Amino acid sequence: MEGVDSTQLRTLAAVVGEGSFDRAARLLHVTQSAVSQRIKALEATVGQVLVRRGRPCRITEAGRPLLRLASQLVLLESEALAEARGPLAGTRDGTRVAVAVNADSLATWFVDALARVPAELALRFDVRQDDQDHSAELLRDGSVLAAVTAQREAVQGCRVRRLGALRYRALATPELAGRWFADGLTAAALAVAPVLVFDRKDRVQHRFIRAVTGRDLYPPAHYLPSVPAFSEAVRRGLGWALIPEPLAGPDLAAGVCVDLDPTRHVDVPLYWQHWRLESTVLDALTAAVRAVAAETLH
Amino acid sequence: MEGVDSTQLRTLAAVVGEGSFDRAARLLHVTQSAVSQRIKALEATVGQVLVRRGRPCRITEAGRPLLRLASQLVLLESEALAEARGPLAGTRDGTRVAVAVNADSLATWFVDALARVPAELALRFDVRQDDQDHSAELLRDGSVLAAVTAQREAVQGCRVRRLGALRYRALATPELAGRWFADGLTAAALAVAPVLVFDRKDRVQHRFIRAVTGRDLYPPAHYLPSVPAFSEAVRRGLGWALIPEPLAGPDLAAGVCVDLDPTRHVDVPLYWQHWRLESTVLDALTAAVRAVAAETLH
Structure with missing residues (x-):
């Protein structure tokens, strides 16, 4: 240059x-x-x-x-x-590390990875919560150096590694399940039972409906683009929804929710895309992300 | 027209x-x-x-x-x-009700309000998670009919009601508090101790620093724009932060976090802005929001 x-x-x-x-x-x-x-x-x-x-x-x-x-x-x-x-003499501002992470990973397992990065690297994490399309753009333009994303194709100049799949289960309150799904997950019931959708890009519920019925159905949907609000809305009976396993576990154990079909789930494969760069910081973050992903994902 | x-x-x-x-x-x-x-x-x-x-x-x-x-x-x-x-013969699609809600309200008390709206109104909630600036614009252009926002000035054509204040407390792990704040919340400590900030518009931590020290200080900050990730990062010791009282309670009770100064808090007043319109739906939603706010906010 x-x-x-x-x-x-x-x-x-x-x-x-x-x-x-x-x-x-x-x-x-x-x-x-x-x-x-x-x-x-x-x-x-x-x-x-x-x-x-x-x-x-x-x-x-x-x-x-x-x-x-x-x-x-x-x-x-x-x-x-x-x-x-020397390792402990870093500037007091620390090294800024910008990463993009999809909402469900950020709400479930990603902070564990940040906490495992050695503290002596004195990093300042600048996390963007983002969907896969935008993450690719943020990687391309240098806004973030790495991303947890559902996109498997490597962004130009990036290396991509598979992390495993975040597993989702179809949850509802026992009351909602009894009212709408007394005859099971039939196409007739799935076409009319209220469902929760995270935002306009969330296709997980509709993938599940298609896997169960073989058809595209469009039941009345509430949009709730906040992970804690989404889970709470399922617990309060506003609709059924696909919930990431780490969040579904406690609600199932407590009997607040039931699994609408324990034999089925949706797996969303996740990838770690990062710049091709010789960097201590990037290596440490990658190691932490891969370790936690190996423990949490399928 | x-x-x-x-x-x-x-x-x-x-x-x-x-x-x-x-x-x-x-x-x-x-x-x-x-x-x-x-x-x-x-x-x-x-x-x-x-x-x-x-x-x-x-x-x-x-x-x-x-x-x-x-x-x-x-x-x-x-x-x-x-x-x-008749009340029960609504179309199967339901009436779409779009509202904008700030992230912390959405993650703490707002779903309770949605759950209290009478089910026979057959509403489809379309929630936008948003900051106050954008909420005003969404109200103005008709994208949402109501908003929970920190903005007290009525948007043109809207009525505004005070809901109360969401109270925040300064939390950290006992280890982080012991390492950085052994001498209390001094300006010297607050200038260097790592802090968490939700996003570029979040001023709550800096308001607290200013209230305590009388000065504007800029400690190294992690950005984490996800409510569950933000709380988890405090619990994992990545930094201290202001946490909404409904989320802080369990962590304080469990001893995972300590209140850095139980005599201090930050109150963020919240308002319910909605279209001036004679509407059963809007009245029912307003009643539910005000009831839950009265129980949760200060």
Whole structure:
């Protein structure tokens, strides 16, 4: 990248990572005007607008390749400095590690992985909760260095590893099951019994319906895009839904919910996509994620 | 609104509510081509593009006033039909009720309110998890008919009622408290102890720091935009954080976490903003929300 200044690149990563010029200034210990001048200079060099000013500031389409380069530079630099200074002398700000994780993984097993990363690496985790489509874009443009995603095709420049499958079970209260499914999971019942759906991209319930009946059915659906609200709504009888096994277990054991068909489940395979980069931080995070996934997933 | 066809308006509400032309077609029991023709006809009447085609389809700036009119029409029509046919003869699709709710309310008390709305109203809840800024916009453009929000100023055409305050307590593991706060919540300790922050808009931790020290401090922060992940990260010792009282209680009782200063808390006042509309559905939802809020909030 002839002619691109590394201080300017670091500043670009800080502005997009922190979301604003003043927070980037605080992180870099310079004035906001210095941040602004560096971004303008970098934009002049490249001949493109790189940052869409706003709340938060975002990278432009033209800026994506530079943001990725910048994010990688910041990570490698921070690691080299930490190594040179000794493991416990890291800056007090720590190394920022941005990852994208799907909602159900984040709510069930992923924090265990973060907690197992050695504390002496002094990392600051910047987690994005996201669906698979957006995760790929965040990896491509350098916004995150790794992602837990249902997408198996490697994003360009990334390595992908299978983590196992998150298993879902069809839960409902005994009352709801008795009212709608007294004759079992028939197509007639599944076409009308109220169901919960996480958001417009959640296909898990409809995959289950198709697996059971061989048909696409569209029962009345409540949308509840919050993992704890979703489970609570099943417990309160608002509808039936597919619940990740780690969350279903306690409700089944307590008898609050029943498994609508213990012989069936939906498995959603998950993958760990990360930059192809020699990095202590990335290696440590990958090891922790794989260890917890091996214990939790199928 | 002379010249605007109510079938076209209903179709506009369905396309934006469902997010796509084919789902709207399924809901309205017509072909996708009929949906497409109605939207084009409405756009021709108004002389503006109303729907940004995409995944999902969204309303354009020009379309906002029409969307709100359309959403209100659909609600009133659905109620009038239900009344004419008798309370239990509602269509099998039910009346769609879209509300925006902040993440912590959704994860703690809001599902209780949904569960208390009389089942015979046959509602389909379409919940958006959102921050206060976006909620105001969703109310204005008619995407939601009500919202739980920290914003006290009434959105145009809406009525606002105070619900009470969600109380937050500063939690950490005993180990983290012992390591960083052995001398109490000093400015020196709060400047360096790792903290958890929900997302870029979450100011609760920094409000607490300012209340305690009288200063703005910027300790190293992990971002974790998932309520269950956030609580779990506190329990695993990744940082300290402000936790809503309904979630903090069990962790304090079990001794997994300690209250860093039992004499202090942060109260976030919450408001119920809803359309000014004579509506059975809205009245029933408002009654349930106020009842649960009175039991849970301060």
